[in-house]
Amino acid sequence: MLFNGDDDARIAKHLGSRKGQDPVITIGSDRPAALMRTALTFALGLFIVLLVWQLFAWAYNDVLDRAVLRFPAPLETFSMLWDFLFEGRTLLGYSIYDHIMASLGRWMVAFALATVVGLGMGAVLGYSTALFPIGIVPVSVFQMIPGLAWLPIALLLFGLGSNAAVFIIFAVSSVVITIGVAGGIRRVPPVVVRAARMMGADDLTLFRKVLLPYVTVDIINALRVGMGSAWRVLIAAEMVVGTGIGLGYAITMTKDLLNYVGSFACIVIICIIGLLLDKVLFAEIEKYARHRLGMEEGY
Amino acid sequence: MALVEVRGVTKAYYTSRRKDQARIVLDDISLKFEDNEFVCLIGPSGCGKTTLLNLLAGFERPTAGEVLYKGKKVTSPSPERGVVFQEYSLFPWMSVLDNVRFALGSKDLPEKEKDAIARKxxxxxxxxxSADQRPNLLSGGMKQRVAVARLLAMDPDLWLMDEPFSSLDEQTRKKLDSDILNIWRVKRRTIIFVTHSVDEALHLATRIILFSQSPGQVIREWSIPATMSRDPTTMEMITLRKEITDAMPACACADVRPIEIRM
Known part of the structure; x- marks a missing residue:
């Protein structure tokens, strides 16, 4: 954005309240209005999604009118979602909460393992200029394997079931985290390392007190991207490895049972959880870290 | 024995990633720096002044020859040789005080004493x-003053300063130059100061070393007694200034074809 006319308009309204020659003008908090704007913008975006969905369902069901199966419209979907969430309606013998918890549980186990491995490997590869060219080769090879292509390996190692899904999620997200962390460490400006060395920092001090804080935001971003990959591949993995419970499993089973409205309700839940994790949890963590690290610009 | 001795140092870098060519940046340099000198290295940009400073600090090693500090070969950076960098080099997540305290990290002192030294x-x-502020709230001049404070806390015998104030405005630069001069007079340490400004060198140095343009060689040296007046309007200073300016090689950009301006 080149000009921010809104800012100028808002400040201009208060120019009259300037006290004498004081260069600072009191304007008052923008927070309630800003929150309102964010909410409205979000609502508008969401409205577009619902509108397109509704129009498509209407065209498919009522205009084409050749469908054996109905395309679930937003209202039916949210009505069923309501039943799942608040009326105690079960899905494949489990409550929707059981499915959510099963998926989240797998995601957390796999993501935690991926974080440990990714941070460790990323730190080693980022730190060692000698190991990086060698180590980045297998990492890049693994990165090129699409999530579900891990399926044969997962099945060979763990057979059908939950562990195979966890393995696939782990395989995908650990690679993403490794690359992000290694890249972050390699981008630390040489002057920062030189300054620390000149002040007598040994390897451990350099790593703990300088490199680690410097790349915290990169690490958080790597985890954020890894989290997103993990969440997406989790659902896909659950759809194919026969986990017996979980949102992905529920989607594929409801589809087979021709309960498309049920599938759609599960997809909505997946979107909401994904958005909450990314836009709320990780965005807040990143904001906090930037503040703690003194990496905010301006203000 | 000289505090620092540079013996036949040559430094060359690859010119490209293909590594089929190397360019010599410093060409067989031999220099000695004594205790309590304030030496300014001047010369056109790209003449290897910063490279020499990096070799003295131990950030890089010579391609040939050796650098001796107190008679021992320099192989790595050490808190005995403090550096003020051209770029801002503070840690943004630490307060100003913690940035200075970091310089005392390798010293075996009680925390309370480190705190006192850093505050002093x-x-x-x-x-x-500004002790409790974060560096991102400081102006450029203040940041470089914190970098100077780090060295004051470390108290190294050798101060290596790489165009430390060149990115600051003229007024601030002059003020900080005077501050450095005062510190040097009080602390009686050795300072090697890189600059491209003849005036800055004339204001600060007890010895000025002029480098040729790439590959860098020492063209000439001038000694200026510390007691001599640095008033730029005195006859002596004007003569010296002219002498240095005349000896200064044309800048590296001179051998590039002039830009054609078409109307």
Missing amino acids: ALTMVNLAD
Whole structure:
């Protein structure tokens, strides 16, 4: 954005309240209005999604009118979602909460393992200029394997079931985290390392007190991207490895049972959880870290 | 024995990633730096002044020859040889005080004493009031003063300063130059100061070393007694200034074809 006319308009309204020659003008908090704007913008975006969905369902069901199966419209979907969430309606013998918890549980186990491995490997590869060219080769090879292509390996190692899904999620997200962390460490400006060395920092001090804080935001971003990959591949993995419970499993089973409205309700839940994790949890963590690290610009 | 001795140092870098060519940046340099000197290295940009400073600090090693500090070969950086960098080099997540305290990290002192030393160093550069602030709230001049305070706290025998104030405005630069001069007079350490400004060198140095353009060689040296007046309007200073300016090789950009301006 080149000009921010809104800012100028808002400040201009208060120019009259300037006290004498004081260069600072009191304007008052923008927070309630800003929150309102964010909410409205979000609502508008969401409205577009619902509108397109509704129009498509209407065209498919009522205009084409050749469908054996109905395309679930937003209202039916949210009505069923309501039943799942608040009326105690079960899905494949489990409550929707059981499915959510099963998926989240797998995601957390796999993501935690991926974080440990990714941070460790990323730190080693980022730190060692000698190991990086060698180590980045297998990492890049693994990165090129699409999530579900891990399926044969997962099945060979763990057979059908939950562990195979966890393995696939782990395989995908650990690679993403490794690359992000290694890249972050390699981008630390040489002057920062030189300054620390000149002040007598040994390897451990350099790593703990300088490199680690410097790349915290990169690490958080790597985890954020890894989290997103993990969440997406989790659902896909659950759809194919026969986990017996979980949102992905529920989607594929409801589809087979021709309960498309049920599938759609599960997809909505997946979107909401994904958005909450990314836009709320990780965005807040990143904001906090930037503040703690003194990496905010301006203000 | 000289404090620092540079013996036949040559430094060359690859010119491209293909590594089929190397360019010599410093060409067989031999220099000695004595205790309590204030040496300014001047010369056109790209003449290897910063490279020499990096070799003295131990950030890089010579392609040939050796650098001796107190008679021992320099192989890695050490808190005995403090550096003020051209770029800002503070840690943004630490307060100003913690940035200075970091310089005492390798010293075996009680925390309370480290705190006192760091605060004293900040007072010397007039930043005692900013001790608890983060560097991102400081102006460019203040950041470089914190970098100076780090060295004051470390108290190295050798100060290596790489165009430390060149990115600051003229007024601030002059003020900080005077501060450095005062610190040097009080502390009686050795300072090697890189600059491309003849005036800055004339204001500060007890010895000025002029480098040729790439590959860098020492063209000429001038000694200026510390007691001599640095008033730029005195006859002596004007003559010296002319002498240095005349000896200064044309800048590296001179051998590039002039830009054609078409109307």
